[in-house]
Amino acid sequence: MEPLPDLAALSLPEIVRLVEQRRLPPVDQWNPAHCGDSEMRIARDGTWFHQGSPIGRPAMVRLFSTVLRREPDGGHVLVTPIEKLAIEVEDAPFVATAMKVEGSGNTMRLAFQLNTGDLVTAGEAHPLRFAGEADAPRPYLHVRGGLEALVARPVYYELADLALAGDGPVPGVWSDGVFFPVAAA
Template structure:
């Protein structure tokens, strides 16, 4: 049994990555970064703010972070794709931080990249279109990109 004090924080992360407390947007990026540093997703699929003394659940509309920018360099297997989150963290697309695609009922892609502590970032549509510019076909004719010596599909497998 945990000796931490449990809270139900009135904090919500919107699908665009904005953080809200009691319905008001948190404007200070430093405060958002502080909260994000203690955020994790547990096996219960809930998002928790956890400190040594207390912890509590917060609401996340989609993913807690969004990818706002990408930098792509190199060619084929030697290429690297770096993502930047809305909190200015840099993430290399790799086996440790893989790309995951979901598709809505109209077959529109919703791409995510795994970050850390069980959490992902939603890749914004304009960044996804930039990724697709670098896509090449694999041996099965499915488009993807290379990063960190790994091939990541950017379209639904046929």
């Protein structure tokens, strides 16, 4: 597998190009019978485990993440054309570990790098949402097919700084033409 991109060194147009080039398996089109449990778990901090031990090879985690799917019942599975295995997800299957900001006001764009190396630009197709209590919000970014990334605390603080620097009546951030209020729902 190729090395992870350096988010800080990329411009937003370069990030968009990389995202468009990435071809993911069509897991939403695969419907094999459920085969059992994968004996895998994704911890709240984004660490992947197999049979209780952390998966130490980032390339394996990246590979498994490409066949991860969220089921209509809210559960998560690893799916291929011939098998479907349950995987436990403690919170969100991904963690947004870095953010890049370009522009300002309603022309701002926010790109996030996930713990798997994936790049996601917040916007209509990838909304930000805030769960939890008002004094302890948990921000999430929609990645794909119902899968979300928990925004890591340091990245959340960057979002909060942007939101508080705005001049609107409600603290929030713009990305790709969409306004996201920074408050727990």
